Amino acid sequence: MSNGATIIREGLEQILRSEGIRITQQRVAILSALAESEDHPNVEELHERARKLNPNVSLATVYRTVAVLEEQKAIIRNEFEGASARYELASKEHHDHLIDVESGDVIEFYSEEIEAIQERIAKEMGYDIVSHRLELYVRKRKN
Numbered sequence: 001m002s003n004g005a006t007i008i009r010e011g012l013e014q015i016l017r018s019e020g021i022r023i024t025q026q027r028v029a030i031l032s033a034l035a036e037s038e039d040h041p042n043v044e045e046l047h048e049r050a051r052k053l054n055p056n057v058s059l060a061t062v063y064r065t066v067a068v069l070e071e072q073k074a075i076i077r078n079e080f081e082g083a084s085a086r087y088e089l090a091s092k093e094h095h096d097h098l099i100d101v102e103s104g105d106v107i108e109f110y111s112e113e114i115e116a117i118q119e120r121i122a123k124e125m126g127y128d129i130v131s132h133r134l135e136l137y138v139r140k141r142k143n
């Protein structure tokens with residue numbers, strides 16, 4: 001496990017502990033899998049990854065752990081159309097998503113221009129943006 005991932009895992013452990021949740025070997029495996037994920041796994045994928053680290057990890061424990069982390073805003077739940085919920089660490093830099101409607105691939109992007117336009121629109125309407133999500137559903141160009 002990389003240094004960065006270890007620090008992330010320890011942070012997640014801290015959050016669970018503060019919620020009164022015991023850090024079992026199962027949970028260490030789940031948190032390690034989360035800390036090492038750079039994509040947007042769903043619960044089943046996370047379960048699969050955690051089981052490679054500890055074959056005893058149950059799907060129920062993954063569900064419960066993910067729910068607590070989401071509640072504590074340590075991870076973000078993405079509800080992309082036509083797919084089950086996909087998770088990522090909330091500590092990642094802000095970005096938006098492209099979702100390939102054919103392959104289901106999720107691609108991250110960030111645009112200064114889009115961020116600025118959104119700020120401007122909200123401001124013109126008398127608001128400050130608290131948060132936003134932008135999802136572009138895309139199909140690969142054939143040419």
Ligand SMILES: [Zn+2]
Nearest residue numbers: 088095097108
């Ligand atoms: Zn993302």
